[in-house]
Amino acid sequence: MATPENTLAFDGGWEYAPAPESTDHVEIDKRYGLFIGGDFVKPEKGRYFDTINPATEERLARIAEADAADVDRAVKAARKAFGPWSRMKAAERGKYVYRIARIIQERAREFAAIESLDGGKPIRESRDVDVPLAAAHFFYYAGWSDKLEYAFPGRKVKPLGVAGQVIPWNFPLLMAAWKLAPALACGNTVVLKPAETTPLTALKLAEVIADAGLPDGVVNIVTGAGETGAAVVEHPRVDKIAFTGSTAVGRVIQKALAGTRKKYTLELGGKAANVIFADAAIDQAVEGIVNGIFFNQGHVCCAGSRLFVQEAVADEVVEKLKDRMETLIVGDPLDKNTDIGAINSAAQLEKIESYLEIGRSEGGEMFQSSCTVPDTGYWCRPTIFTGVSQSNRVVQEEIFGPVLAIQTFRSYSEAIAKANNTPYGLSGGVWTDKGAKIFKMTQNVRAGVVWANTFNKFDPTSPFGGYKESGVGREGGLHGLDAYLSLEA
Amino acid sequence: MSVSALETRPILPDLSKVPAVDEVGVDERVARFCSRSIKTTAKLEALKLALSMIDLTTLEGQDTPGKVRQLCQKAIHLHDAMPGLPQVAAVCVYPTMVGVARKALEGHDINVASVATAFPSGMAPLNVKLEDTRMAVAEGADEIDMVISRGAFLAGEYGFVFDEIAAIEEACGDAHLKVILETGELGTLDRVRRASVLSMHAGADFIKTSTGKIQPAATMQVTLVMLQAIRDYFRETGRRVGMKPAGGISNAKLAIHYLVMLKETLGNAWMTPERFRFGASSLANDLLMQLMKQSTGAYQSADYFSKD
Numbered sequence: 140m141a142t143p144e145n146t147l148a149f150d151g152g153w154e155y156a157p158a159p160e161s162t163d164h165v166e167i168d169k170r171y172g173l174f175i176g177g178d179f180v181k182p183e184k185g186r187y188f189d190t191i192n193p194a195t196e197e198r199l200a201r202i203a204e205a206d207a208a209d210v211d212r213a214v215k216a217a218r219k220a221f222g223p224w225s226r227m228k229a230a231e232r233g234k235y236v237y238r239i240a241r242i243i244q245e246r247a248r249e250f251a252a253i254e255s256l257d258g259g260k261p262i263r264e265s266r267d268v269d270v271p272l273a274a275a276h277f278f279y280y281a282g283w284s285d286k287l288e289y290a291f292p293g294r295k296v297k298p299l300g301v302a303g304q305v306i307p308w309n310f311p312l313l314m315a316a317w318k319l320a321p322a323l324a325c326g327n328t329v330v331l332k333p334a335e336t337t338p339l340t341a342l343k344l345a346e347v348i349a350d351a352g353l354p355d356g357v358v359n360i361v362t363g364a365g366e367t368g369a370a371v372v373e374h375p376r377v378d379k380i381a382f383t384g385s386t387a388v389g390r391v392i393q394k395a396l397a398g399t400r401k402k403y404t405l406e407l408g409g410k411a412a413n414v415i416f417a418d419a420a421i422d423q424a425v426e427g428i429v430n431g432i433f434f435n436q437g438h439v440c441c442a443g444s445r446l447f448v449q450e451a452v453a454d455e456v457v458e459k460l461k462d463r464m465e466t467l468i469v470g471d472p473l474d475k476n477t478d479i480g481a482i483n484s485a486a487q488l489e490k491i492e493s494y495l496e497i498g499r500s501e502g503g504e505m506f507q508s509s510c511t512v513p514d515t516g517y518w519c520r521p522t523i524f525t526g527v528s529q530s531n532r533v534v535q536e537e538i539f540g541p542v543l544a545i546q547t548f549r550s551y552s553e554a555i556a557k558a559n560n561t562p563y564g565l566s567g568g569v570w571t572d573k574g575a576k577i578f579k580m581t582q583n584v585r586a587g588v589v590w591a592n593t594f595n596k597f598d599p600t601s602p603f604g605g606y607k608e609s610g611v612g613r614e615g616g617l618h619g620l621d622a623y624l625s626l627e628a
Numbered sequence: 629m630s631v632s633a634l635e636t637r638p639i640l641p642d643l644s645k646v647p648a649v650d651e652v653g654v655d656e657r658v659a660r661f662c663s664r665s666i667k668t669t670a671k672l673e674a675l676k677l678a679l680s681m682i683d684l685t686t687l688e689g690q691d692t693p694g695k696v697r698q699l700c701q702k703a704i705h706l707h708d709a710m711p712g713l714p715q716v717a718a719v720c721v722y723p724t725m726v727g728v729a730r731k732a733l734e735g736h737d738i739n740v741a742s743v744a745t746a747f748p749s750g751m752a753p754l755n756v757k758l759e760d761t762r763m764a765v766a767e768g769a770d771e772i773d774m775v776i777s778r779g780a781f782l783a784g785e786y787g788f789v790f791d792e793i794a795a796i797e798e799a800c801g802d803a804h805l806k807v808i809l810e811t812g813e814l815g816t817l818d819r820v821r822r823a824s825v826l827s828m829h830a831g832a833d834f835i836k837t838s839t840g841k842i843q844p845a846a847t848m849q850v851t852l853v854m855l856q857a858i859r860d861y862f863r864e865t866g867r868r869v870g871m872k873p874a875g876g877i878s879n880a881k882l883a884i885h886y887l888v889m890l891k892e893t894l895g896n897a898w899m900t901p902e903r904f905r906f907g908a909s910s911l912a913n914d915l916l917m918q919l920m921k922q923s924t925g926a927y928q929s930a931d932y933f934s935k936d
Contacts (some may be wrong), residue, residue, distance in 0.1 A: 144866045147859065152896035153673055153887070158665035263663060422856045423653025458863070466892045475665035572648040592650055 141458055149465040150509065158475040160262045165252045167339065170201040173209055173362060174345035176216035177355025183208045188364075190338055193259035194472050194481040194516040202338050205361035210330065210370040213359040217301040217328040218376060220356030225298045225326040233284030236323050238351040239344075240277035243270065243316075246347070250340055254312055255472040257339040259481030259517070260435050262473050272597055273316035276615075279599035280320035283620060287325065290617050295627040298326035299402060300378035302623065303371040305392075306341075307384045308334035308483050309438040309539075315341050317614050318381050319358060320599075325623035327379070328357045332371050335364040336484045369395070377401065379623065383440070386537070386563075386608050393611075404612030404622045406440065406604055408537040409565030412558035413443030413594060414548075414580065417451040419570035423592070425459045428543070431568060431594040433467060433479055433521050437541040438487070440609075441566035443594050445534060446545045447554050453547040457525060464508040464521045471513070479541060482517040491519050491540035498524045498533040503544070529560055537563070551576070555583045564606030568594045587613070640790040641829050647860075649817040649853055658848040661889040671884070672922050678883040679706070679915045680714035681901045682908055683741055683872070686721060687748075687840065693728045695936075696721055700732035702936035707916045709932075710923070716912065717901040718771060722747070723764035730768035741771035741806070745796060748810075748839035750775035754792055761799045772796070773806040773872075773907075775839060776823065778813045786826055793830035806834035806872055806905075811850040812842040820850050824857035834870035840907065845875025848889060855893040868897060874907025880918040883911055 170187065172179040182203040189198045205213070224232070243250060247270045254265035287296045302322045306314035311333060322329050333341035341360055348358045361367055365388070372380055372392050379402045382392050386408040396403050413431050415424045431443025448456045472480035482488040499505055503524035512518035523543045527534050534544045548554045558567060567589040569580040581589040587604045590596060597603070602618035604610055612622050666674055684703050686695060696719075703716050718739035719729050729740045742764035746752035752760075761772055774796050780788045797805050807827040811820050827835050835854055838845035851873045858869045871890070877883055883906060890898055898904055913933045921927050 141863070142866075145863050147862075147895040148897060149891075149895045152899055153677065153891060154670065155664065155666060156668045156670035158667045267663070418648065420648040420650035420653060422647065423650040423657070426653055426657050462859075475663075572650075592653065 147462055149462070155468070155476045157471070159471065160252055160255070160473045160475055162252050162256070162473065165249055165256070167200050167253065171338070171342045171362070172203045173205050173213070174342065174358070174360040175209070175213045176359065177349065179345070182206065188335065190257060190336065192256050193336075193483055194513070196515050199257060200339065202335075202362045205363045205367045205370070207370040210361055210367065210374060213330045213361050214301055214374050214376050216356035216359050217330050220354055221300055221328045224328055224354060224357050227326075229285035229287070229326070232326060233281045233324065235351055235353050236277055236281035236284060236320060239347055240274045240281060242347045242350055243274040243277065247271070247274070250312060250343060252473065253339050253343060255480065258308060258311055258337045259472050259483050261477040261480040262475055263477065264435060269310055269313045272599070273313045276313075276316040276320045276599045280324040283321075284324040287620065287624065290620055291624070291626055296325075297625045297627065299623060299625055300327060301376060302327045302329050302379045302381060303374065303377040304329060304331045304381045305368045305371060305384065306331065306333055308337040309435060309440070311337040312340040312344065314383055315344055317383075321614070321619045322381075322623050323357065325620060327623050330359045330361060330371055330377065332361050332363065332368050335362070338362045372396070379403065381614075381622065382406070389610065402622065404604070404614060405610040406614060407565075407608060407610040408563055409440045409442065409605065409609050410445055410535070410537050410561050410563045411441055411443045411566040411568065411586065412445045412447055412561070412584065413568035414447045414554050414558060414570065415449060415452070415456060416569070416571040416573075416576060417449040418572045420572060420592070421452060421456060421459065424570040425456060425463055427568065427570060427592070427594045428456075428460055429463055429467070432543040433541050434595050436479055436482055436519070438483055438539055439595065441588060441595065443566070443568050444538065444543060445561075446543055447548050447557060448545065449554075450547045450549055457523075457545065460523065461506060464523070465510075467508060467510070467521055469508070469510050469512055469518060469520055479521060482519050482540065485517055487539065488517040488519060491538060491542060494533055494536070494538045494540070494542060495522060498527065498531065498542075498544075501527070501531050501533070503527040503531060503533060529557060535561070551579070555580070559583075559585050562608040565609035566590070638790070638794050638830050640787055641825060643786060643822045643825060646822050646825050649821050651817055651849070654817060654849050654852055658852055658889070661848065661892065662885050664885075664888045666884050666888065672919070674884045674887050675880060675915050675919050675922070676714050677899065678880065678887060678906065679912065679919075680717060681905050682716040682912050683718045683720040683874075683905045684716045684912060685719075685840070685874075685907055685909050687743060691722060691725055693725065696725045696728045697732045698936040700729055702912075702934060703733065703738050704736050706912065707920075707933060710916070710920060713919070717905055720773065720907065723760060723767065723769070726764050726767035726769045739770040740768060741773055742767075742769035743773045743775075743839075745774040747773070747775055748841040750777050754795060757792070758795060758799045761796050765799070765801055765803045769803055771804045771806060772800050773808055773836060775808045775810060776827065778810055781814070781819070781823060790826055790830045793827055793832065797831035804833040805831065806836045806870075807832040808836045808839055808874075809854075810839055810842055811837045812844045817849065817853045820853050821857050824854045825861065828857070828861045828869050832869060834872050834905065836872040836874055836907065838875040838907075840875035846873035846877055846907075848885060851886065852889055852893065855890065859894055868903055870903040870905065871898070872905040872907055877906055877908050878910045879914045880911070883915065
């Protein structure tokens with residue numbers, strides 16, 4: 140047990156000096172139009188909104204707001220481009236997708252800096268995770284372009300047409316890549332709607348797409364908030380909808396699509412169970428807890444937000460976790476040493492803070508690391524709740540922030556029952572030194588991805604998607620092609 | 629045996645309770661330490677701290693009194709062209725050279741460390757190891773770097789290894805004991821962790837990775853596992869055991885990675901030569917070169933730094 144005599148001290152002493160990533164090479168226009176038919180064009184109604192830096196609350200750029208008429212223009216451009224694009228020799232189509240991947244790699248530093256400026260995520264993550272993975276998705280699906288018939292032997296494959304894609308603010312570039320790469324490789328054209336708080340990297344990606352020489356109208360990017368998204372979803376000449384975002388919006392979309400011929404995939408919320416058995420490699424498991432819940436400020440649909448620790452090691456794990464939290468650096472997203480950046484928006488911060496209040500008022504014991512946070516911007520220190528149960532709202536509901544709810548369990552069957560006792564089923568984690576336990580867990584946890592002795596690992600070859608209220612369909616890997624093709628006998 | 633002797637006698641812990649180590653996870657954590665960006669003032673401070681943590685070492689069959697005196701001279705005069713430098717922590721030599729080093733370092737606050745216990749193999753009976761240790765201490769060693777019997781440890785004879793360390797610890801008297809696990813021969817991180825726990829319970833003041841005679845010598849992975857064992861032992865007993873990675877840490881950048889790992893694993897109380905050492909010979913000059921670069925803005929030729 141921790142006492143004053145055996146407590147580790149992490150504050151003071153040798154401190155890391157600021158190590159900010161340079162933004163000299165970054166060019167952000169004052170104003171961005173809509174990317175339709177290969178050009179940036181003005182929105183019909185001439186309305187623009189601000190995108191701000193959540194770490195400073197300063198405006199980065201003015202962004203066009205697309206209304207239904209703009210979306211209609213974009214869909215028409217995509218329709219027009221669909222014929223030639225879908226008939227193009229598949230190997231040629233693949234070349235374009237490769238080219239996008241290559242240009243993203245060449246401009247990786249710029250993309251990483253903009254992703255951190257616009258979204259608040261630490262540069263360490265945008266540089267090491269978001270941007271390389273985005274390029275990897277384009278590379279991976281480029282390779283499938285001329286091999287689709289081998290992916291589905293004995294079936295005739297055909298692209299669907301125009302895909303409407305609505306993506307979230309937590310991984311703006313990466314989600315654009317997840318959506319665009321398979322759609323393009325399969326011969327579809329696209330109308331993409333980025334999130335209103337993080338449109339910049341998608342607009343930069345429009346520049347890349349133009350530089351790569353893609354035929355006009357193959358990719359169209361319309362910016363705006365919920366209404367713009369709704370216009371994309373409801374447009375009658377869109378053949379397929381791909382949405383990543385909240386379960387609440389996913390429900391609305393599914394209702395809107397009911398009775399239409401549109402295919403759809405929905406990747407929604409989650410409340411993943413991360414289960415630590417007593418025989419696990421404890422120090423590495425603690426690291427896995429940190430990666431599970433504090434990665435990207437916890438703005439991760441598959442975050443390991445419910446921790447279950449076997450009771451024999453529960454005190455040890457929580458103590459070690461607290462020590463580790465004290466070493467997490469919260470602050471300037473552009474500093475290369477920052478572990479936890481800014482919360483994406485004022486609205487999201489308000490939501491997270493309301494859950495901190497709910498957690499305390501329901502009797503949970505809250506611990507936050509003792510770090511200081513900047514005065515301006517949106518910040519939340521890493522937080523854990525102990526003394527909570529399956530009946531607490533912080534255990535049941537998706538918070539989408541750096542907030543972990545910790546429970547203990549005694550038996551294997553109790554762990555499984557509690558892990559599955561949630562309306563969600565996107566991901567899960569299991570930590571044990573025993574291979575048999577890993578297989579038993581992964582077979583019984585109802586979730587699209589279950590990580591063993593690791594967490595939050597992504598790869599373009601691996602399908603990703605949810606059970607229950609976490610969504611419909613799979614993205615990534617060979618499964619991800621299915622969503623963008625019509626398969627005929 | 630008296631009751632009080634029974635009370636203080638170390639007891640071999642149940643090593644089956646030592647937590648497992650996942651090598652993939654350790655690699656990932658180490659990579660994260662290495663991605664820390666240490667610049668400007670933080671770098672300057674780290675370079676000086678690393679310098680103060682060095683056990684300047686010569687452990688060759690061909691060592692001569694002259695060579696040892698040169699090394700001691702280097703320890704005293706690291707780079708006089710640069711004022712305000714810290715001193716290294718110790719000079720580390722073979723037992724037969726302890727007297728020479730003691731004399732050469734007279735009047736200076738630099739410890740003499742001696743390897744002992746049939747270094748580097750440890751292939752000698754206990755009475756020879758004890759004599760080796762007593763001789764080094766009698767010659768004036770402040771610190772003893774012993775090796776564990778790897779053969780016995782790998783054979784699962786933990787009691788034997790434990791008793792041996794406890795006996796050497798007693799023979800050390802007031803000298804501090806560093807226990808070398810020779811991690812390059814232990815094979816797995818699980819064994820490194822067990823050997824660390826065993827050594828600390830047997831009375832080690834420091835645990836040390838390697839003799840420098842076996843490859844791989846110190847790695848960040850084994851050092852992390854040992855630091856985590858030190859942390860758990862501190863939690864359990866309140867006693868702060870020191871850590872000494874040795875062999876293969878030859879440049880400033882790597883030394884700074886180690887300091888990052890130390891700070892983020894054990895915190896400030898370990899950021900001192902009292903609790904952390906680098907066993908190295910060529911590291912000092914690279915640190916000095918980097919320090920000069922920090923003050924002048926340009927790298928100087930290696931020929932401007934003395935090699936002893």
